[in-house]
Amino acid sequence: MACFVINGQNKIEGEMTVQGAKNGALPLLAASVLVRGKTVLSGCPQLTDITAAANILTYLGCKVSACGDVMSIDSESASGFAVTDSLMHEMRSSIVFLGALLGRFGKAELTAPGGCEIGLRPIDLHLDAMRTLGAVIDETGGRLICSCPDGLKGARITLSFPSVGATENILLAACTAKGETIIVNAAREPEIKELAGFLNSCGADIKGAGESIIRINGVKKLTACEHRIGQDRIAAVTYMAAAAVTGGSIRLHFKNSEMLMPVAEPFEKSGCRIIQDENGVWLKAPERLKKLGMIRTMPYPGFPTDSQADLAVMASVARGTSTVVENIFENRFKYVGELRRMGAQIRTENRVAVIEGVRKLNGAKVVSHDLRGGSALVVAALCAEGTTIVYGIHHIDRGYEKIETQLNGLGAEIFRKE
Numbered sequence: 001m002a003c004f005v006i007n008g009q010n011k012i013e014g015e016m017t018v019q020g021a022k023n024g025a026l027p028l029l030a031a032s033v034l035v036r037g038k039t040v041l042s043g044c045p046q047l048t049d050i051t052a053a054a055n056i057l058t059y060l061g062c063k064v065s066a067c068g069d070v071m072s073i074d075s076e077s078a079s080g081f082a083v084t085d086s087l088m089h090e091m092r093s094s095i096v097f098l099g100a101l102l103g104r105f106g107k108a109e110l111t112a113p114g115g116c117e118i119g120l121r122p123i124d125l126h127l128d129a130m131r132t133l134g135a136v137i138d139e140t141g142g143r144l145i146c147s148c149p150d151g152l153k154g155a156r157i158t159l160s161f162p163s164v165g166a167t168e169n170i171l172l173a174a175c176t177a178k179g180e181t182i183i184v185n186a187a188r189e190p191e192i193k194e195l196a197g198f199l200n201s202c203g204a205d206i207k208g209a210g211e212s213i214i215r216i217n218g219v220k221k222l223t224a225c226e227h228r229i230g231q232d233r234i235a236a237v238t239y240m241a242a243a244a245v246t247g248g249s250i251r252l253h254f255k256n257s258e259m260l261m262p263v264a265e266p267f268e269k270s271g272c273r274i275i276q277d278e279n280g281v282w283l284k285a286p287e288r289l290k291k292l293g294m295i296r297t298m299p300y301p302g303f304p305t306d307s308q309a310d311l312a313v314m315a316s317v318a319r320g321t322s323t324v325v326e327n328i329f330e331n332r333f334k335y336v337g338e339l340r341r342m343g344a345q346i347r348t349e350n351r352v353a354v355i356e357g358v359r360k361l362n363g364a365k366v367v368s369h370d371l372r373g374g375s376a377l378v379v380a381a382l383c384a385e386g387t388t389i390v391y392g393i394h395h396i397d398r399g400y401e402k403i404e405t406q407l408n409g410l411g412a413e414i415f416r417k418e
Contacts, residue, residue, distance in 0.1 A: 001391060001392075002393055002394065002416060002417065002418050003389050003390055003391045003392075003393060003416075003417050004145075004167050004381070004388075004390040004404060004414055004415070004416060004417070005377060005387065005388075005389055005391050005414070005415045005417050006363075006378065006381035006382065006384075006387065006388045006389075006390065006398075006412070006413065006414045006415075007323055007386075007413035007414075008361075008363060008381055008382055008383055008384040008386060008387070008388060008403050008413055009246070009384070009385055010246065010247045010382070010411050010413055011121050011243075011247055011248040011249075011279065011381065012236065012242045012246045012248040012250060012382060012407065012410045012411055012412060013242040013243070013248040013249050013250065013295050013410060013411050014250065014409065014410045014411065015250065015251035015253065016239065016251075016252060016253065016406055016409065016410065017251070017252075017253040017254075018071065018231045018232055018235055018236045018239070018252055018253065018254045019045045019231065019232050019233060019235055019400075019401045020043035020044055020045040020229040020230070020232060020400070021045070021191065021194075021229060021230050021231055021232040021233065021234075021235075022045055022047055022049055022050070022232060022234075022235075023093075023164075023189075023191045023232075023234070024190070024191045024194050024195075024227065024229050024230050024232075025041065025044050025045060025053075026049065026050070026053055026091075026093045026167045027049060027093075027096050027154050027172075027191065027195045027226065027227050028097060028194070028195060028198055028309075029041070029050070029053040029054070029057060029071075029073065030053070030096045030097045030099075030100045030168075030172065030230065031100055031198060031202075032057065032062065032073040032075055032224065033057065033060060033075055033078055033097065033100045033101060033103045034073065034075075034099075034100040034103045034104050034172055034175065034176070034222060034299065035194060035199075035202045035222040035223060035225075036043075036074060036075060036076060036221060036223055036224060037074070037075070037223055037224030038070075038073070038074040038075075038076075039072070039073045039075070039224040039225065039227070039322060039340070040070065040072050040225075040226040040227070040228075040230045040370045041055075041070070041071045041072075041073075041226075041227055041228075041229055042069060042070045042223075042226070042227070042229070043069055043228045043230070043231075044066070044069050044070065044071045044227040044229055045229075045232065046069070046401050047277060047293055047397065047398055047399060047400070047401055048090075048143045048394065048397045048398050048400070049090075049091045049093065049398045049399065051070075052087070052090035052091045053091070053093075053094075054066070054092070054173035055087055055090070056083055056087050056088075056094065056097060057073055057075075057171065059080060059083065059084065059087060060073040060078050060080040060081070060083070060101075060181070060225070061077050061078040061079045061080045062074060062075045062077065062078045062081075063077060063184035064225070064403075066128040070388065071138050073224075075104075075224070077103070078290060080112045081101050081104075081105040081107050081109060082108070082109035082110075083097060083106050083108075083109070083110050083111075085111045085142075086246050086366065087114070088110055088112070088113055089111070089113070089195060090113045091113065091363070091398070092113045093113065093165065094113040095110065095112070095123055095126055095165060095169070096111070096165055096168050096169055096172070098110055098126060098130065098144070098146065098166065098169055098173075099126075099130070099169035099170065099172030099173035099174075100147060100172045100173075101137070101146075101171055101367055102130060102133075102135055102152060102172075102173050103152065103173045103174075103175060103176050103177070104176075106147065106148040106151065106152070106355070107147045107148065108144070109143060109145055109146070109147075110143070110144045110325065111142060111143055111144065112142075112144075112245070117183045117413070121353040124136045125159060125160065125161065125163045125165075125166040126163075126165060126169050127139075127144070127172065129169065129170050129173075130146065130169070130173060131202070132155045132157050132187055133152045133153060133154070133157075133170075133174060133181065134148050134149075134150055134151060134152050134153045134155075134177075135147065135152070136148070136149060136172075136189045142334050151177075151178060152173055152174070152176070152177035152178070152218075154174060154177050154178060154179030154180045154181040154218055155180055155181055155182075156182045156184065156286075157166055157170060157182070157183050157184065158184040158185055158392075159182065159183065159184065159185045159187075159301075160185070161185075162185050162186060162187040162188065162212070163187060163190050163318070164187040164191065164192065166187075167183060167187040167192055168187075168191075168192065168216070170183055170186075170216075170410060171183075171192075171195060171196060171206065171209075171214070171216065172195075172199075174216040174218060175199055175204040175206070175216060175219065175222060176212060176218055176219060176220065176221065176222065177216075178218055178228075179217075179218055180215060180216065180218070180282070180349055181215070181216040181243055182213065182214070182216075183213065183214040183215075183216075183217050183394070184213055185212055186208075186209075186211070186212055186213065186214045187299065187300070188210055188211065188212060188274075188300050188301065189299075189300040190210070190230065190233065190256070190259050190300070191230075192209055192210060192214075192228055193209045193210040194229070195209075196210075196214070197209070198211030198225070198227045199222065201227065202222040202223055202224060202225050202301050203219055203221065203354070204216070204219060204222060205218075205219055205221045205224055209370045218402075228255070230255075230256060230259075231249075231254050231255060231256070233259045233260055233304075234258075234304065234306045234372075234399070234400075235306055235399070235400060236252055236261050236281070237255055237282055237304075237307040237310055237311075238278070238307075238310050238375045238378075238379065238400070239252060239406070239410075240252070240263075240267065240272075240281070240283050241310040241311065241313060241314055241379050242321055242378075242379050242382050242407065242410070243283055243285055243410075244267065244270060244272050244281060244283065244285045244289060244314050244410075245285075245289070245313060245314055245317055245380070245382060245383040246285070246381060246382055247285050247286065248282050248285055248410075248411070249282075249283065249285065250282070250410065251280065251281075251282045252278040252280045252281045252282075252283075253279060253280045254279075254281055255274045255278075255279070255280070255281055257277070257278075257279075257281050258276075260276070260281060261301070261305060261306060262301050262302060262303050263307055263311075264298065266292045266293070266295055266303070266311055266314075267283065268297050269291070269292050269293050270286075270289040270290070270291070270314055270318055271285070271286035271288075271289055271290045271291065272284065272285050272286065288316055288317070288318070288319060288359075289314055289317060289318035289319070289320060289357075290320065290321045291315065291318050291319060291320030291357060292311060292314060292315045292318060292322040293309055293322060293323075294322070294323045294325065295315075295322070295324045295325065296309060296325045296327060297324075297326050297327050297328050297332075298327055298328075299328075303365065304327060305326065305327075305328035305332060306372050307372075308324055308326060308398045309335050309370075309372045309373050309375065309376035310354060310372070310376050310379055311324070311325050311377060311381045311397070312335075312336075312346070312355060312376065313339065313344075313376050313379045313383075314337070314379075315355040315357060316339060316344040316345070316355055316357060316358065316361065316380070317357055317358060317359070317360065317361060317383055318357040319356065319357055320356075320357055321354065321356050321357070322354075322355045322357070323352065323353070323354050323355070324352070324353040324355065325351060325352050326351045326352075327330050327351065330350075330351060332351075332372075332373075332403075333348050333351075333353055334369040334370060334373050335368075335369065335370075335372075335373030335374075335376050335377060336348055336353060338364075338367060338368075338369075338373075338377055339361075339362045339366075339376070339380055341366055342361040342362055342363070342364045342366065342380055342381075342384055342388070343358055343360070343361045343362045344358065344361060344380075345358055347355075360383075360384070360385050361380055361383060361384040361385070362384055362386060363384045363385060363386030363387045363388040364383050364384075364388055365387075365388075365389045365391070366381075366388065366389070366390055366391070367390075367391045367392045368390055368391065368393060368395045368396060369392065369395070370395055371395045371396060371398050371399045372399075373395075373401075374390070374392060374393065374395045374396040375400060377390050377395060377398070378403065378407075378414070379411065380389060381409070381414075382412055382414075392397075393416070402414050
């Protein structure tokens with residue numbers, strides 16, 4: 001089993017270009033099944049989740065090739081509409097293929113997705129939305145057998161929660177449905193806007209993406225195009241946190257840096273100086289961080305749940321007491337026990353973590369239980385005294401492209417050991 005060996009207390013300083021967004025790339029890869037022709041995606045991060053999506057595309061009959069950060073998907077030969085259990089279980093986002101397959105073939109056979117155990121991610125919203133569009137779904141035997149005997153038809157869909165995945169599935173399915181579909185209480189994340197932009201470039205008619213109400217007028221067909229994937233705002237926060245806890249300074253080359261605005265306030269409360277411009281973000285950390293106050297995770301444009309673990313590490317070495325309230329997933333605090341092994345003073349009750357900052361953390365052997373908790377353990381190890389060994393790094397590889405190479409380029413001492 002691979003692990004990271006990290007020698008702590010080296011300042012993270014320098015500049016870097018942030019990788020392409022995992023959460024942006026995955027729905028675009030699913031969309032490549034829906035559109036006809038050859039889709040070319042540049043800026044595609046080299047991650048195990050991306051490999052898992054490529055494996056699904058290949059299984060469905062697409063011709064997939066990759067060269068560096070450019071991935072090409074030719075869907076003309078695609079004929080499959082069923083995905084095996086093993087492929088579905090490789091990542092949590094695999095359910096996004098449901099809308100694309102229904103839109104392309106009018107049928108789909110899937111299972112519930114796998115991936116990180118960060119709590120329930122109910123797919124009821126996805127299934128209810130597909131049923132509203134005309135799909136018939138049989139959930140017996142652990143498989144989802146979906147068909148559209150009368151074709152997909154536009155409808156008004158009101159989401160009880162602004163689910164990113166459900167919004168993506170509706171967009172994919174509704175693009176070629178008959179008539180108009182209206183999504184009420186749609187997710188507003190930048191990844192939704194990117195998916196809609198890609199689909200519009202392929203010939204779709206989508207208006208309002210990035211707002212709470214989206215309107216989709218169905219078209220007869222979509223034609224593939226070339227698209228550059230936006231950068232990963234969650235990875236950007238991880239590298240900012242790494243600089244913050246080590247008292248360092250970092251310059252991130254990051255276009256559309258306004259996407260980082262939801263996380264700017266707690267960084268500034270901690271004493272970090274942040275300057276944003278059209279080319280990216282510059283962060284300068286104080287010698288020791290101040291308390292972050294209260295952080296509440298919320299759907300975009302609120303504070304992202306995917307970044308709360310990194311900020312909890314900052315709070316762990318800051319002066320004073322900070323509080324984290326997790327409003328999205330109930331099992332997002334699995335990393336807390338590992339931070340306690342490193343000397344962090346954290347109390348949790350239900351979805352609330354109260355963090356009393358300590359002057360320093362200590363190196364230890366810790367285990368990553370999920371992607372974002374794993375990145376937080378790496379951030380903690382960077383500022384800890386001594387050596388930390390992080391196991392379970394296959395979770396981290398799902399979302400961070402060569403994280404050890406990036407951090408070593410910024411002054412860290414982190415090594416991958418097989």
